[in-house]
Amino acid sequence: MAEHSPEEMNPVIKAMETWAFGHPAKDLPFMVVQGKAFTPVSFYDAVKERSDLAEPFLDYLFQEAQEQDEPPGTLIDRETGKQR
Numbered sequence: 154m155a156e157h158s159p160e161e162m163n164p165v166i167k168a169m170e171t172w173a174f175g176h177p178a179k180d181l182p183f184m185v186v187q188g189k190a191f192t193p194v195s196f197y198d199a200v201k202e203r204s205d206l207a208e209p210f211l212d213y214l215f216q217e218a219q220e221q222d223e224p225p226g227t228l229i230d231r232e233t234g235k236q237r
Contacts, residue, residue, distance in 0.1 A: 157215060164226030165214065166201050172233045173197035 157165075173179060173193040182190040186206045191199065199207040218225040 157211070161215075161225070162203075164224055165211070165229065168226040168229035168233075169197045169200050172229060 173196065176193040179193045182192055184191050184196070189206060196207070200211065203211070214225045214228065218228055221228065
């Protein structure tokens with residue numbers, strides 16, 4: 154589990170917030186991690202709180218960002234289309 158500074162995490166949190174609260178089914182479960190069902194909003198909360206269940210996602214996200222030479226928040230925005 155890698156440590157990320159607030160400066161690294163803030164754009165990720167903002168991108169996740171935009172995705173979660175703009176999601177058309179923000180209060181419906183969309184995935185299960187280790188037996189816990191997550192809605193987009195509850196997954197955003199887990200990422201924001203850096204819960205143990207969100208750490209693998211964050212590790213993957215930061216690794217992908219490094220490999221693609223893009224900020225992690227940009228990857229989220231691109232993949233979600235900013236839901237506009």
